[in-house]
Amino acid sequence: MKISVVGTGYVGLVTGVCLSEIGHNVTCIDINEEKVTSLKKGKSPIYEPGLEELMVKNIEENRLEFTSDLVKGYSGAEVIYIAVGTPQMEDGSADLSYVESVAKDVATYIKNDSIIVIKSTVPVGTNERVLAIIQSLVKGKYKVNIVSNPEFLREGSAVKDTFHGDRIVIGYAEESAGRVLESINKPFGIPIFKTDIRSAEMIKYASNAFLATKISFINEIANICEKIDANIEDVSKGMGLDKRIGEHFLNAGIGYGGSCFPKDTKALVQIAGQNLYDFELLSSVIRVNSNQQYLLVEKLKQRLGNLSGKTIALWGLAFKPNTDDMREAPSIVISQRLVDEGANVIAYDPIAIGNAKKILNKEVAYAESFSDAIKGADALLILTEWNEVKTFNLEEINQLMKTPIIFDGRNCFDLKDAMKANIEYYSIGRPPVTHAE
Numbered sequence: 007m008k009i010s011v012v013g014t015g016y017v018g019l020v021t022g023v024c025l026s027e028i029g030h031n032v033t034c035i036d037i038n039e040e041k042v043t044s045l046k047k048g049k050s051p052i053y054e055p056g057l058e059e060l061m062v063k064n065i066e067e068n069r070l071e072f073t074s075d076l077v078k079g080y081s082g083a084e085v086i087y088i089a090v091g092t093p094q095m096e097d098g099s100a101d102l103s104y105v106e107s108v109a110k111d112v113a114t115y116i117k118n119d120s121i122i123v124i125k126s127t128v129p130v131g132t133n134e135r136v137l138a139i140i141q142s143l144v145k146g147k148y149k150v151n152i153v154s155n156p157e158f159l160r161e162g163s164a165v166k167d168t169f170h171g172d173r174i175v176i177g178y179a180e181e182s183a184g185r186v187l188e189s190i191n192k193p194f195g196i197p198i199f200k201t202d203i204r205s206a207e208m209i210k211y212a213s214n215a216f217l218a219t220k221i222s223f224i225n226e227i228a229n230i231c232e233k234i235d236a237n238i239e240d241v242s243k244g245m246g247l248d249k250r251i252g253e254h255f256l257n258a259g260i261g262y263g264g265s266c267f268p269k270d271t272k273a274l275v276q277i278a279g280q281n282l283y284d285f286e287l288l289s290s291v292i293r294v295n296s297n298q299q300y301l302l303v304e305k306l307k308q309r310l311g312n313l314s315g316k317t318i319a320l321w322g323l324a325f326k327p328n329t330d331d332m333r334e335a336p337s338i339v340i341s342q343r344l345v346d347e348g349a350n351v352i353a354y355d356p357i358a359i360g361n362a363k364k365i366l367n368k369e370v371a372y373a374e375s376f377s378d379a380i381k382g383a384d385a386l387l388i389l390t391e392w393n394e395v396k397t398f399n400l401e402e403i404n405q406l407m408k409t410p411i412i413f414d415g416r417n418c419f420d421l422k423d424a425m426k427a428n429i430e431y432y433s434i435g436r437p438p439v440t441h442a443e
């Protein structure tokens with residue numbers, strides 16, 4: 007099958023590479039020429055484990071190519087995946103200008119009957135609107151069908167998720183188009199769930215909103231645990247053993263970030279509002295998450311008092327481990343608040359540091375390593391649970407810091423180990439460690 011994928015971001019690039027890996031001929035189109043130049047050389051512009059190797063393999067086997075030439079990119083494609091961004095507008099609703107611009111390009115450049123697949127996360131009704139835009143410009147010259155195929159991959163494990171996801175959702179109006187998508191995806195060997203277009207669009211938002219709700223719920227339980235001297239890790243484990251609840255997404259912390267949950271929850275509240283429905287629960291989930299992001303700084307201030315002139319180290323800046331993505335990372339608001347309080351902030355992240363430098367307050371300084379960041383620090387805030395953080399020797403932390411006080415937003419260490427290492431240790435939803443064993 008000859009497929010074009012429009013947009014080579016986290017979703018488009020992973021989709022293009024993985025579709026080529028299962029045997030399709032894929033052309034990835036992006037208007038960002040710098041990205042395309044890098045991709046043609048076999049260099050991935052994003053950090054995603056396993057992606058670059060797979061990309062190079064499929065370029066060499068002539069199943070995968072990249073272009074910013076729209077004539078070349080669209081011509082001859084039987085199926086065109088749209089995977090461009092749908093960022094958040096000021097009122098929280100999704101900005102569809104990139105998707106609509108692609109719709110116009112599709113109408114301008116296709117040369118045969120085509121199936122358009124929307125992978126981007128789009129509000130209910132968008133697939134129909136995109137089809138209408140294309141049809142109004144193509145004027146019956148070619149038959150165009152549309153299929154909603156929302157994406158569920160997670161950053162940091164995107165390739166693995168594509169090959170081992172829980173389900174592939176295909177929403178269609180025309181049986182024949184649904185069948186083509188089913189056959190394209192069959193080699194992945196993942197259960198396929200077929201439905202109508204609007205339900206498919208809603209499944210994506212509802213899934214992200216539900217996962218975000220789980221996180222805000224467990225974060226509130228953690229906050230209560232701190233007050234009643236219970237341990238959130240055991241509470242989560244004990245809850246998760248109930249199959250109706252499930253063990254996943256019950257890790258308490260400093261709230262969710264990233265390019266999806268924050269924007270998609272707000273977009274769903276907007277979608278509901280536009281249809282005269284007040285999604286109260288989801289609005290609370292968003293509020294709880296925002297408060298949770300400031301929790302560590304509040305605890306830090308309670309412990310150290312005035313932060314002016316204090317050296318505060320940050321470990322991890324990405325919104326989660328194994329990604330270089332800084333979009334909506336809690337580190338953004340946390341570092342800003344620390345700078346506002348007059349602290350000297352020194353940060354380190356093994357992968358996201360380059361992107362962080364572009365967006366964090368210019369007063370944030372950067373270290374060369376995790377050890378380097380904490381040398382002489384008054385306190386350490388852990389914001390991302392990188393594996394190197396979780397396995398860091400606590401005795402070494404004790405020796406390197408001016409005062410060994412840790413505020414851990416990701417519950418990376420065992421309480422007993424912190425006690426043994428004589429570290430003052432405050433985590434989320436667990437009793438504080440304030441004295442040696």
Ligand SMILES: NC(=O)c1ccc[n+]([C@@H]2O[C@H](COP(=O)([O-])OP(=O)(O)OC[C@H]3O[C@@H](n4cnc5c(N)ncnc54)[C@H](O)[C@@H]3O)[C@@H](O)[C@H]2O)c1
Pocket residue numbers: 012013014015016017018035036037038041089090091092104107108111125126127128157158159160161265266
């Ligand atoms: N990032 C994720 O983990 C994830 C997961 C599931 C779904 N999604 C959804 O997928 C969509 C894409 O997200 P992303 O994170 O991959 O975005 P991204 O910002 O990383 O990438 C978008 C790409 O589209 C390109 N582009 C924009 N307009 C174009 C045009 N007219 N023609 C060709 N290329 C164009 C941009 O240059 C950019 O490279 C969003 O709707 C997002 O909500 C994202």
Ligand SMILES: O=c1ccn([C@@H]2O[C@H](COP(=O)(O)OP(=O)(O)O[C@H]3O[C@H](CO)[C@@H](O)[C@H](O)[C@H]3O)[C@@H](O)[C@H]2O)c(=O)[nH]1
Pocket residue numbers: 127157158159160161162214217221254255256257258259260261262263264265266267270325326
């Ligand atoms: O128990 C948990 C699980 C996650 N998080 C946080 O939640 C955020 C999102 O994490 P995750 O879902 O692993 O990463 P994303 O790459 O943002 O993936 C989500 O968003 C994507 C974009 O829509 C979807 O495709 C995925 O299915 C969905 O998991 C991160 O800040 C995590 O730290 C927690 O705080 N506690």
